[in-house]
Amino acid sequence: MLRSHVVEKPTDSRPATEIFRLAPDGAIPNNTNPALVYRGVFSQRDDAGAQWLEKRFADNGWTDAWRWSVYPFHHFHSNTHEVLGAFAGKALLQLGGEHGPEVNLRAGDVLVIPAGVAHRKLREADGFQVVGAYPEGREPDMRTGLESERETTEKAVAKVPVPAADPVFGADGLRVFWR
Template sequence: MNKSEIIQHAYVVTHILDGDELFPNNQKFPLLVYKGALLLHPDSTPETIKDIFAKNGWTNAWVDDVFDYHHYHSNTHEVLGVFCGKADLQLGGPEGVCVELTRGDVILIPAGVAHKKTQGSDDFTVVGAYPAGAEYDIKYGKDGERPAADETIAKVDVPECDPVYGKDAGTNQYWKQDT
């Protein structure tokens, strides 16, 4: 099965998440959930997802679970591709939305958007990556993080390519650069 057969037309769910006193979230770029974006073969490995992301310029990849506490990245966007299992992620902080993710789903988390896993199967595994291999920071919604984090978030632009669809769709369709 080649990569073009793995990448599927996904049902896209978008959320604009308001910030609060602890978590800035991102009102400029919506959170994007690509339900069923990857039709993974039983023989696929996490490298399959890493390769798709890398082909589109999203690198500095890792394979693991998602933290079970609220956190965000102020200096970069993040993509998570679900390799196996299922989990509920809470996005936007304690008052945010909850999204169920399963094998083959991909979620694009804009800079500043809080996220954590609230529950999941024991085998839940994601591949994470960042545009242009960005080194990510981790913020926890603690006193003193803002307004510096807000200023950093405001400087994070639209990536050159969507991690799944390249220049054809995804971020290029849903995330617009200020003119």
């Protein structure tokens, strides 16, 4: 199901970026744009880390922020992209559906999830917590890949625009990786 997984080290000061290109998984549409993991983006932890993420995301137009963990079941959003910034602990997540890749996320990492890409938490440790947000504060729907959702979700995912800015790196971020 995974089409490719690449680690890219940009020539500027940005950290290494893990790029996950995910093919449709029958029940899960996924997206032609890849999921991105930015490693070690920030050093603050706990409340200071959460505040840093909330401010950085909001400064780049990703709002409606929340603090929590990640659901332990496959889910995705057909109407918006999502960003998750880990500010405490660590977790093993799975992307793209039942046969998708497993990704370790730890405090200091940021995961950018395109609309349609399933994600779930497999396990966590050390009080894993994230700040989540959405471009332009969009209100996310909740999809789980039900057969009855398939036709409408695929059409909805295709209509979600690429955000004006990357949640961490601003105007120069996402357009390097997304079309």
